[in-house]
Amino acid sequence: MTVPSIEVFPVGNGDMTLITTANGKTILIDCYRKAGSSYDYLQDRLIDHLNTDDKGRPYVDVFVLTHPDKDHITGFNTMFHNGHPDNWSDSSTKIRINEIWSSPRVFRRASAKGTSGNNTLCDDAVKFNKEVKRRVKLYRDGGFIGDAGNRVIILSSDEDGKTDDIQPIVADLYTSFAHISGLDDSTLNAFLLAPADKQEVAEDEEELTKNNSSAIIRFDLENTVYDEDLYCNVTNTQSFLVGGDAEVKCWEVLHDKLESTGQLNELAYDVLLAPHHCSWRSLSDDSESKCADPQLNQSAHSALSFANQNALILCSSQEFGQTTPPSKLARTEYEKILKDNKGGKFLAVAEQGEDDHGNPNSLIITFTKDKPVKTTKAETRDFSKVENPAAVKKDGKRTYA
Template identity: 75%
Template sequence: MEAPSMEVFPVGNGDMTLITTKNNKKILIDCYRKSGSDYDYLEERLRDRLNTDKEGRLYVDVFVLTHPDADHITGFDTMFHTGNPDDWSDKSKKIIINEIWSSPRVFRRASVKGANGNNSLCSDAKIFNKEAKRRVELYRETGSINDVGNRIIILSSDEDGKTDDIKPIVADLYTSFTDMSGIGDNSLNTFLLAPADKQDVAENEEELTKNNSSAIIRFDLDNTIYDEEHCYNLPYTHPVIISGDAEVKCWEVLHDKLKATTQLEELAYDVLLAPHHCSWRSLSNDSESKCDDPKLNESAHTALSFANKNALILCSSQDFGEVTPPSQLARGEYEKILKNNNGGKFLAVAEQGKDADGNPNSLIITFTEGKPSKATKAQINGFSKVSNPEAVKKDGKRTYA
């Protein structure tokens, strides 16, 4: 049993983040792998991190899709097996997904016409959506969360009652939902913060963009540290917030909802992956380029300000420059938040240098000594695959009463 960690892969203005719990469960949030051999190293790096089941298949315990924009789902078909897991091919060697976490709301809203044509689905998103629907229909047929490779958890109910018949696999907003999952990891708690109801994030159908429907999840990673002075283990929980491309309206609604129910403490974090690749539009309604003095949205800014002591804010994006995102203005605001919360740091994936083969390094965070820290070179070298043939047991389905 090791300390939990997270790895943010260097995918430019995209997202692919791997969380590893102290029980060695692997949770991948989004994926972005462009086509072509120049990006083979990304897939190889991911595969090197994963465990192998007793059939010799690499797998992730959970794949989370925050929303189906191309820069969050490209490469899905290349890397992952879909369909019946028994049909997995040794020839393709694709990665098995034990369980999917996704919201139908983001796909429902992707079908809305308008929004300047920004809601269309790429081919990988359509393949993912087909796989999610297959798993939902299997649950409807069996009334069970089913075996690995067939499981799914729905992140918030679908609109117009479309998920009312499958409530045991539907996670409610502003609640913990790990217990309904088949991941079976008592060192992990997950809390669903979005996507919000459509009437909260949009005044008309054309505003229902995928960004305003991004899932926002807090992952609470438990860890223990041995206290040599007192000779016992000290428990620590590290909250990590990941939010895809959630824009300012999402954070404004989230803040106001949780304030009304006195739950603002649910927004506290040790690590925040800056939303929308450190976009200014997650903090403000004003255009950075078109306004002489763009103002912060106070509710959204406050929602993103609950940094714990020694917190880290991470940025998955291209290099900072003239083109946004990432926004230097937004970075400045995040750095102010961290300065006000004692000892925090802002870390950009694009600023992590290159490996011996000339490929961009990932940004790896470990949770030791009661705080998150950027991994050392020695720790990075230790992030290789450890085969775990007993990790998947196909006998004994987890079922619901």
């Protein structure tokens, strides 16, 4: 067993976050790798934290796309193998994705190329969508979830009934769904909170954007440690809440929906990745720049306020300055939330300094017995070079319990 961790990569106003579970499984949430050799360090850093197969090729157990904006999917075709795993070259340095988690709703709220809409898909998003459709077709043809490299979980039913015939691989809103995947990791739970129905997040079809279709997921990470006071192993669970670029209406709808069903506890977190790169518009209906006295949306603010004691709020963005996001006003509100929870901290990726090669550092969080803590790469395990004690040989390959 290893110490569960979260690594938020330094990608400016973008998102790329790697979760590693106690069983050494890896879940990558979004990716943002700009073109050019100057960004090779991001790809190398990611691969350095992934497991490899018996031929030394890297793979990620799950890739989660919150929504297909450029700053959440750029680099997909550069870094990842697309197509059937049988076509994955023995000498390939591209990363195989064992399983994809994605929602068709985020693609149905995009505009087709050549139209006047402002939600067109970038090339990487088109390639990603094609890969998801390939995997869904395999499920339809075979009726089972498939092998690593072919698996897919659909985050919420499609709104036009197109997922009615594939319900076993569809995750329902407001439920835990990790058990339906092929991940097979008892130390991880995933709870789906969005995307909501389009009727709930926009009054007009033209108002729909990929942002207000973002998937919102709470990841519960289990960790077993030895308690010196009790002289035994103790298992605890800590939660990581991720919401892509979900805007204020998403959080308002989510809060009011869970309040009506008595499920507000599902919003509790130990670590929150501040939505939309710490944007004010995730907390307020008012424009920060155009309104003299912008007010909080109380439901949205409350949805993001369920911080546990010692909670951390992380910000993946460019440096705080004159342009937004990130918003200094939003940061102040998040810091107020943490002030009510003794020991809580707000941590920005852009404020983590540089490594020995002059590249910006990632922000790495590990989970101790009772709280999440900021750590450094030197203190984390290199999963591509350390044999997981839970690993077993199966059909000549190393798999994980």
